[in-house]
Amino acid sequence: MGIEVRVEGLTKSFGRQTIWQDVSLTLPAGEVSVMLGPSGTGKTVFLKSLIGLLKPEHGRVLVDGVDMARSPERDIMEARKKFGLMFQDGALFGSMNLFDNIAFPLREHTRKKEAEIRRIVMERIELVGLVGAEGKLPGEISGGMRKRAGLARALVLDPEVILCDEPDSGLDPVRTAFISQLLIDLNTRIDATMLIVTHNLDIAATVPDNMGMLFRRELVAFGPREVLLTSREPVVAQFLTASKAGPIGMSEEKDAATLAAEAAAYTPPAEPKALVPQLEPSAGLGERAAVARRRERVRGLLHTLPERAQSAIRAAYGWERSAWAHHGGAS
Numbered sequence: 120m121g122i123e124v125r126v127e128g129l130t131k132s133f134g135r136q137t138i139w140q141d142v143s144l145t146l147p148a149g150e151v152s153v154m155l156g157p158s159g160t161g162k163t164v165f166l167k168s169l170i171g172l173l174k175p176e177h178g179r180v181l182v183d184g185v186d187m188a189r190s191p192e193r194d195i196m197e198a199r200k201k202f203g204l205m206f207q208d209g210a211l212f213g214s215m216n217l218f219d220n221i222a223f224p225l226r227e228h229t230r231k232k233e234a235e236i237r238r239i240v241m242e243r244i245e246l247v248g249l250v251g252a253e254g255k256l257p258g259e260i261s262g263g264m265r266k267r268a269g270l271a272r273a274l275v276l277d278p279e280v281i282l283c284d285e286p287d288s289g290l291d292p293v294r295t296a297f298i299s300q301l302l303i304d305l306n307t308r309i310d311a312t313m314l315i316v317t318h319n320l321d322i323a324a325t326v327p328d329n330m331g332m333l334f335r336r337e338l339v340a341f342g343p344r345e346v347l348l349t350s351r352e353p354v355v356a357q358f359l360t361a362s363k364a365g366p367i368g369m370s371e372e373k374d375a376a377t378l379a380a381e382a383a384a385y386t387p388p389a390e391p392k393a394l395v396p397q398l399e400p401s402a403g404l405g406e407r408a409a410v411a412r413r414r415e416r417v418r419g420l421l422h423t424l425p426e427r428a429q430s431a432i433r434a435a436y437g438w439e440r441s442a443w444a445h446h447g448g449a450s
């Protein structure tokens with residue numbers, strides 16, 4: 120099973136530019152989470168901070184007892200092996216065929232024999248549906264295939280946490296739907312903790328157990344998917360309905376007063392988008408282990424959530440409000 124990643128009070132700046140500040144959240148073990156946010160809000164910087172490639176000035180990122188921001192570099196390197204990273208463009212070596220690209224981390228970081236490497240690589244190639252393409256160069260395949268190859272490479276070291284940076288970028292809606300299904304199936308098969316950074320509203324609505332949003336140097340919210348999907352917070356509602364009206368504009372450099380005035384003047388649409396069900400694993404894979412764990416976790420924190428989110432969660436799990444009130448918990 121995947122491991123929990125705990126982020127506490129994280130602040131990252133480049134020179135005098137604060138990217139985000141005081142970000143706290145926990146990626147629950149084995150669950151799928153999505154981080155949304157307009158362009159340039161520091162989502163990629165956040166992913167890099169989680170694995171210790173960038174060093175935030177304040178706060179901690181706790182992974183199995185190691186602080187990825189401040190522990191000795193040797194411990195960070197060791198903890199980084201628990202992560203699998205899927206970059207936007209697949210980050211494949213153009214001169215290597217897919218097999219060698221996917222085998223690369225095994226050859227670089229382990230002393231495994233070639234026969235064992237072949238077994239692992241072919242298993243991952245099958246997992247992402249690329250059997251037959253292993254001899255091709257990245258330049259000879261489609262963007263969607265490159266992403267799947269990037270995902271296969273992220274999987275060879277059996278990661279406990281998988282970070283995906285915009286798995287949909289450059290893909291058409293159909294291929295995006297396939298990659299969404301692949302991510303859910305992957306979570307079903309290996310039960311890893313997953314964080315997906317994306318702008319894609321379909322992925323946001325159908326893939327994650329949990330969702331967060333970065334905007335204007337803050338984490339606007341993070342929690343069970345129902346919290347954001349039912350939110351009336353202007354920034355969240357505008358983003359999730361892809362509306363032009365609201366505090367998010369083309370300009371990245373509005374001042375605080377303009378932003379506050381726009382947020383105050385913004386009325387969220389009368390009805391938020393209807394909640395669509397989360398994707399189920401493909402036939403034959405069984406249920407995600409995360410589902411039962413999440414149900415219990417959410418049961419425990421239900422009373423702390425906004426009323427709209429509570430209603431949506433009760434409806435999704437079939438928890439009766441009256442039973443909840445009478446027995447102090449749902450059955």
Ligand SMILES: Nc1ncnc2c1ncn2[C@@H]1O[C@H](COP(=O)(O)OP(=O)(O)OP(=O)(O)O)[C@@H](O)[C@H]1O
Nearest residue numbers: 133138156157158159160161162163164165285318
């Ligand atoms: N190494 C760096 N040095 C200085 N500034 C950086 C560095 N890396 C990122 N930034 C700045 O941090 C900000 C956030 O960048 P980031 O790529 O994380 O945004 P994002 O939310 O992932 O955007 P997008 O959705 O467009 O990919 C940008 O203003 C970028 O210029």
